[in-house]
Amino acid sequence: MDPQAKKTVLRQVTYGLYAVTAAYGGERGVFTANWLSQASFDPPMMMLSVERESSTLPLIRGSGCFALCPLASHQRELAGALGRPKARAGDKYAALNLPIVETASGCPALADALGYAVCRVETEVEAGDSVVFLAEVIEAAVLQAGEPLGMREAGFRHAG
Amino acid sequence: MDPQAKKTVLRQVTYGLYAVTAAYGGERGVFTANWLSQASFDPPMMMLSVERESSTLPLIRGSGCFALCPLASHQRELAGALGRPKARAGDKYAALNLPIVETASGCPALADALGYAVCRVETEVEAGDSVVFLAEVIEAAVLQAGEPLGMREAGFRHAG
Numbered sequence: 001m002d003p004q005a006k007k008t009v010l011r012q013v014t015y016g017l018y019a020v021t022a023a024y025g026g027e028r029g030v031f032t033a034n035w036l037s038q039a040s041f042d043p044p045m046m047m048l049s050v051e052r053e054s055s056t057l058p059l060i061r062g063s064g065c066f067a068l069c070p071l072a073s074h075q076r077e078l079a080g081a082l083g084r085p086k087a088r089a090g091d092k093y094a095a096l097n098l099p100i101v102e103t104a105s106g107c108p109a110l111a112d113a114l115g116y117a118v119c120r121v122e123t124e125v126e127a128g129d130s131v132v133f134l135a136e137v138i139e140a141a142v143l144q145a146g147e148p149l150g151m152r153e154a155g156f157r158h159a160g
Numbered sequence: 161m162d163p164q165a166k167k168t169v170l171r172q173v174t175y176g177l178y179a180v181t182a183a184y185g186g187e188r189g190v191f192t193a194n195w196l197s198q199a200s201f202d203p204p205m206m207m208l209s210v211e212r213e214s215s216t217l218p219l220i221r222g223s224g225c226f227a228l229c230p231l232a233s234h235q236r237e238l239a240g241a242l243g244r245p246k247a248r249a250g251d252k253y254a255a256l257n258l259p260i261v262e263t264a265s266g267c268p269a270l271a272d273a274l275g276y277a278v279c280r281v282e283t284e285v286e287a288g289d290s291v292v293f294l295a296e297v298i299e300a301a302v303l304q305a306g307e308p309l310g311m312r313e314a315g316f317r318h319a320g
Contacts, residue, residue: 006300009275010198010206012230012308014176037195038170038319039209040288046170047207047292049199070172115169123285127294128200132207134287140166148172150310159198 007160015151015159017079019069019110020048022059028108029056030092032083034151034158035130036068044137046119049130055086060133064121065105069113072146076154078112103139115142167320175311175319177239179229179270180208182219188268189216190252192243194311194318195290196228204297206279209290215246220293224281225265229273232306236314238272263299275302 015034022029035049046068050057060066071079081089081096089095099111109116119135126132151158175194182189195209206228210217220226231239241249241256249255259271269276279295286292311318 001297001299002301005275005302006204006277006297008302009228009230009277009300010204010297012176012274013178013196013198013228014174014308014310015197016172016174018173035197035199035207036173037175037197037207037209038173039195039292040290041320043288044166044170044320045288045290047195047197047209047287049197049207068169068173070169114172115165117166117169123287125283125285125294127207127283128203128205128296130200130205132199132292132294134285134292136288137161137166137170139161140169141162142165142168148174150174160201160204 010160013159017071017149017151017154017156019071019082019113020066021069021108021110022056022063022066023106023108024059024062027059028093029059029086030082031056032079039134046135046137048133049127051130057131060121063107065107065118067103067107067109067116067118069110069116071149072114073149075149079149079154105139111143113143114146114148116140170320173319177231177309177311177314177316179231179242179273180226181229181268181270182216182223182226183266183268184219184222187219188253189219189246190242191216192239199294206295206297208293209287211290217291220281223267225267225278227263227267227269227276227278229270229276231309232274233309235309239309239314265299271303274304274306274308276300
């Protein structure tokens with residue numbers, strides 16, 4: 001395989017930017033995600049790829065839940081800050097003073113996002129250096145009006 | 161769950177538009193896809209959701225392969241035409257006179273797309289009304305320069 005062609009074609013895939021949140025055993029995590037998509041209409045399901053070294057991964061596994069929070073077009077800087085690893089950034093909720101919505105399922109959602117969809121994990125699948133969750137949307141709320149943040153428009157790149 | 165909020169939030173997810181192709185046992189299929197994402201860097205893997213009633217589904221299952229072909233920003237009309245079910249549209253390759261690249265793996269790719277990535281299925285997972293494939297990218301080529309077709313810009317909607 002031509003690695004440069006592989007990289008170019010995989011970078012032709014269009015992504016948005018999202019905060020993904022989870023909490024378990026008194027710990028809370030949040031990271032910037034782009035590798036996700038809806039997977040089913042009925043029931044509504046999402047698929048989400050999470051890097052194996054993500055500090056939020058054990059929180060998703062432990063709680064069986066995550067919240068998908070689409071970021072707004074003006075939140076490029078927030079997307080960058082949420083993308084820093086917890087090992088360096090510490091508790092990002094505290095460090096960034098992030099207002100939270102406590103959802104019915106106990107998963108925190110970002111109050112500044114456009115909205116949130118709480119997803120309950122149904123299946124976890126190995127996928128190379130990552131793990132893919134297939135999860136049913138069990139709770140959702142619209143938090144504000146606005147346009148979603150696109151990855152290309154934000155000038156970010158995480159594909160290839 | 162508030163079904164309107166669920167719909168609104170799931171429509172805040174950003175998608176591109178792609179042709180997905182497969183061939184098996186003398187049959188060839190192609191459809192317009194948007195529910196897909198990269199799933200791993202190493203090895204490079206994609207995740208793709210396919211509706212259970214898709215006529216291309218048995219071709220992906222039979223051959224264990226599909227090609228992801230990102231459409232270009234000027235191919236909105238092609239995206240619409242490729243989205244018609246085969247039961248009504250017939251062989252879309254013939255009906256739309258689609259030029260093909262024969263890839264090394266035997267999967268046809270659209271010569272008019274920006275490029276293609278041939279993906280070999282590793283895992284198939286149930287996901288509600290659809291099936292999710294986790295597949296390794298084994299072959300890729302850039303076919304032309306151009307910007308990818310975004311779903312929002314195209315005015316299409318297939319989420320919620």
